[in-house]
Structures are given as C-alpha cells and as structure tokens.
Amino acid sequence: MSAAVLTLDGVGVRRGERWALEGVSGVIRRGAMTAIVGPNGAGKSTLLDTLAGQITPQQGRLTRAAGVTVAYLPQSARIDRSFPIRVGDVVALGAWSRIGLWKALGGGLRREVAEALVAVGLAGCERRAISDLSAGQFQRVLFARLMLQNADLILLDEPFNAIDEATTADLLALIHHWHAQGRSIVAVLHDMAQVRAHFDQTVRLSQRVLGWGATDAVLSADEATA
Template sequence: MKAIAGTMKPAQGRVDRGRLATRTIGYLPQAAEIDRSFPLSVADTVSMGAWHSIGPFRSLTRNHARLTGEALSTVGLEGFEGRSVGSLSSGQFQRVLFARLLLQDASVILLDEPFTAIDARTTRDLLELVRAWHGQGRTVIAVLHDMEQVRQHFPQTLLMAREAIAWGETSQVLSAANLRKARNMAEYWSPDALLCDSEDERS
C-alpha cells in the first residue's frame, strides 16, 4: 500500500501507476502507525487533506474551512472541530481520518485495515462512505481480514497469503478451495524461518 501511495520504495520491482499522479491517491495507514499524542485539533487534522491540492505552505481559505465542516458532518462528527484528536475514541478518530480523505477528494483511495479495533456502528457508517465512493467512480483498495466484509462490500478481491492466491470476482476468489490454500500457507509460515535459495538457484 505504501509503495502504491508513493511513501515507500518497493524492495524489488517497481510500481506502475500509469499516468496516475501520487497527489491523486488518498492513503489511510494502519491506526498503529499514527501518532495521536501530537497536539492537533480535529479541524487541523481533517484540513491536512487539502494539502495535496494547495501545497503545505499555503494558507487554508474559508472555503477549506467550510469543506472541513462538511466532511466532519458527513462522518457524523459535526461540532467536533475544536476537539483534540488525543481525546477521541478509536472509532471517532477513524471517522476523522475518513473526513480527511473526503477533503483530499482523491480518485484512488487506499485503506490499510481501516476497520480494525473500531465499533460496529462506526464500521457500518464508514462502509457506507466506501460504497458512496465506489458509486462516484472512485477506486477503493482496502486491506481486510474479515471475509464477510469483503463479500458484502467489495466486488473484486486479491487473496494473499505470503503470495497472491487468486484475483478476480469476489464470489469466485473466496471459494472454499482458495481459502483453504491461503489458510494452509499462513499456518505453515514461520517468521523465524531461514532464507534459503531454491534448488534451481543453487545448481
């Protein structure tokens, strides 16, 4: 996800985005990667979504303030502008990050485990927003581990377990055979295993 977003170089190979500029990509990292101790207000955090279009050194306009308020209203946090992000629950903070994506107005949206450790109501509300993005013709790519969420809300799936297992229509990809293969690969993989060359490479 980071390589697609342009925030990290791939260890091998390359990422081909075609003519898609990185500024048109919205990226939501995992919650564990975000430092909430920094003293930022909700409004300041959401308004960062506008930096892709205006640049980091230009001042926000009244229109941006209006759009920030509208984005917060869309995610159910109207009136939270002055709250510190550190005072929010996990679900409320995730709503703030989705509001920031709304302000960015990206054509491609990358979500890395966006529904982990948040309440069911927030998950339901944010999935509604994902469906709205899809209806607007935006591309939404999400890393998920809940297969029911995938089946219900994402029409295309890439199933991975150490490597790509299958890609295509979700109903076909999430077959019993493919899920069994993915589960077996995940269960037999050890992060402490030594790195070995294949027989072909040693010969």
C-alpha cells in the same frame, strides 16, 4: 473491462533480510472495490505502501495510469494521537497538495472541513483535540481527511480495526458513496463477511499472490484448499 489504474508486474519488496513481497503481478481497475486478505505477515501493508508510492520495489515494476491521484489511510496504530493538534487541522491536511502545508485556512477550506465532518457524523468538532477522541471518532476524522484529498484511488489499511459496529457501518456507507462516484477502493481486511458483502475483487496474499480476481472465485478457491 474498465481501464487499469495501477499495474504491478513481478513486484518484489525486501523488508530487512527477507522478501515481504515476491513476484506480485496484477491490475487494480478503475471503479473496482478490491480487498486484500491474507494471514499476519503476508505483506498486505507492504503492498499498500507500495501502491501508495511510499516504497519503491527492488524488483519488477509498478505503473500508475496518467493523472491518477492516490489517497492512503494507514493503520491507525501507526498514527501518533498524542500529538497536540485539533480535529479541524487534521482534516484540513487532506488539502495540503492544493494549498500547501503552511497556508492559513481560508473560508472555502473551512467550509470543506465542516462539510466533511458533517458527512462522517462529527459536526462541530473542529476544535476538539484528537487525543480526546475515541478510536471510532478518530477513524471518522481520518475518513473526513480523505474526503478533502478527493483522490481517484483510495487505499485503506485495516480501516475497521478496533472500532464499533455503528462506526463501521457509517464508514462502509461512505466507501460505497466514493465508489458510486467512480473512485477505486483498495482495502486490507480480515473480516471475510465484509469482503464478500462489499468488495467485488479480492487479492489473496502470502508474500506471493495466491489469488487475484472476483471475490467469490478467490475465496471459494481459498476454502477449497484450507
């Protein structure tokens, strides 16, 4: 069995007056493709925020393996696309932990940005404003930014929401490429066909964990109790 990247032990998170997560325990393993599923309000985005270190649990403990780096793509609806910034600059932000926020882009980083945009099908779009992009194009830009982060664990919150089938297929291919490199992927998804086809592990959530393990077993148990 592969080593644990993240371990959750009785994690609880409050959102205002209610518990968004209660008693969540489980393991994200190195090299796994893990889907998080559940109804609206189940705490799926809260769980990703917690895994990313953006929220500190009020109960329990989250342990990250030594040296593991994390990249997080929140829902696109949480990102202000009216901000006056160009595509190339958004992608370059993926390297901020290496170069700092205010360092001028050198030739090496510019090449990384250009190569990432080629990989997501947006070659030559560095100078376009993000406000001019379609939803699918903007999601491609955000995936290019993830490439520059070069993280061990990649967290994706509804990465295929409101984008076309061609873009979804391209981004799924990129996720599989990352997985083949040994990275761990965790994604919040609603399409059970996508989950079954592409993710070997599934977490079924409704504030508490209702199932965590092999996808076929977790989804079959869900269908049996529906």
